[in-house]
Amino acid sequence: MTPDLHQLSATKLARGLQSRSLSAEAVARACLARVAERDGELKAWVHVDENLVLAQARALDQGPVRGLLHGLPVGVKDVFDTHDMPTQYGSPIYTGNRPNADAAPVALAREAGAVLLGKTATTEFSTFQASPTRNPRKLQHTPGGSSSGSCAAVGDDMVPLAFGAQTAASIIRPAAYCGVVGYKPTHGLISGVGVKPLSHTLDTIGCIARTVDDVALFAAALSGDKTLTDLPAIHKPLRIGLCKPHADQLLPETHAVMELAAKKLAAAGAKVVEISLSPDHAELTQAHIDIMAFETARALSDERLRHWDEISAGLRGVIDKGLQMDYAHYAAQLRYAEETRATLPALYGRCDVLLAPSAAGEAPLFEAGTGDPTWCRMWTLLGLPCVHLPFTQGPQGLPVGLQAIGPLHRDRALLTASRWMLQQLTT
Incomplete structure (x- = not known):
């Protein structure tokens, strides 16, 4: 049709x-x-x-x-x-x-x-x-x-x-x-x-x-x-780093989709290796939370000063946290992010693209909120380009996929790899 x-x-x-x-x-x-x-x-x-x-x-x-x-x-x-x-x-x-x-x-x-x-x-x-x-x-x-x-x-x-x-x-x-x-x-x-x-x-x-x-x-x-x-064709095996977080919060469907992706992409000719992020990277999530709170509290200063009662309780909590944060702590978190960013060339020397969870699993019920952002915070803080690849379903029939993450300023290469991976994952 x-x-x-x-x-x-x-x-x-x-x-x-x-x-x-x-x-x-x-x-x-x-x-x-x-x-x-x-x-x-x-x-x-x-x-x-x-x-x-x-x-x-x-x-x-x-x-x-x-x-x-x-x-x-x-x-x-x-x-x-x-x-x-x-x-x-x-x-x-x-x-x-x-x-x-x-x-x-x-x-x-x-x-x-x-x-x-x-x-x-x-x-x-x-x-x-x-x-x-x-x-x-x-x-x-x-x-x-x-x-x-x-x-x-x-x-x-x-x-x-x-x-x-x-x-x-x-x-x-x-x-x-x-x-x-x-x-x-x-x-x-x-x-x-x-x-x-x-x-x-x-x-x-x-x-x-x-x-x-x-x-x-x-x-x-x-x-x-x-x-x-004009995304080019891929003529040599793609090196894919599979990032498996050590986290209990990931739902079974996400563990399953990572195994499925590794199997299908390897069968299509990619070189799939597991990437274990160093323990230091776990601190990037908290660094993201802190930087976001500090900067949000100041970006919304007019709303805070003139319309406090019209801001949701959840956002008021973020603003309060940001205002109470010591500037030295905020600056230290910025430095930590910058230092970590400097280690990325070594990571991408081992692979062309990373694959990691986009979310814990399928979409929660509407009443439970908009979902946990944990799985994206680190990559956002590092400024890396990311593409979500939708290619299967979870146990409730809702979409499940993974995000591809590329090196800084290599967006065309990431999009090229993402297109190839999605083709392999959906056939």
């Missing part, structure tokens, strides 16, 4: 839109119809203006091809400022807020020809207070956070591309729970100007889609690195 337009990958849609065999309006209408059909129960979107969407699409159909994203519908996480839509940061403090300008990545997406379909739901300021969004595979479960609406919308075929932003686990974990590809680039690859900040050390802008080629296309338009649109 031929897929409907809303089910096609971004790269397939792009080919039709660039050649004019597809119209931007037809693609936009297909996505809008899917939103109308499903979002009443999924709640992935906080703002969709059909007239605005169709006006963007018609303008693109009447003019020249604009760029890499010409006519592609994109979901915008609601911590990214938009000049023509409300931006409310998942907080009642900003109800009805209308910025005067687009965030830099939003402006770049428009310049490349994207059709902004609307604003996707986020947790409060990209932290831990859940949005109303449900998991597209089973509504009783969480989609994860904080890029909950973006991952749910992509996972439910409402939109082929969506923005994400990660400070702890906010792209990789919801991508894992919703069964989509999440790409957290090397820290700083994509500008975060105009995105509500939490932590200048950690905040990373990224991409959510259904295929590795799709996130690479999106990132190429946002970063300026056009080589990402």
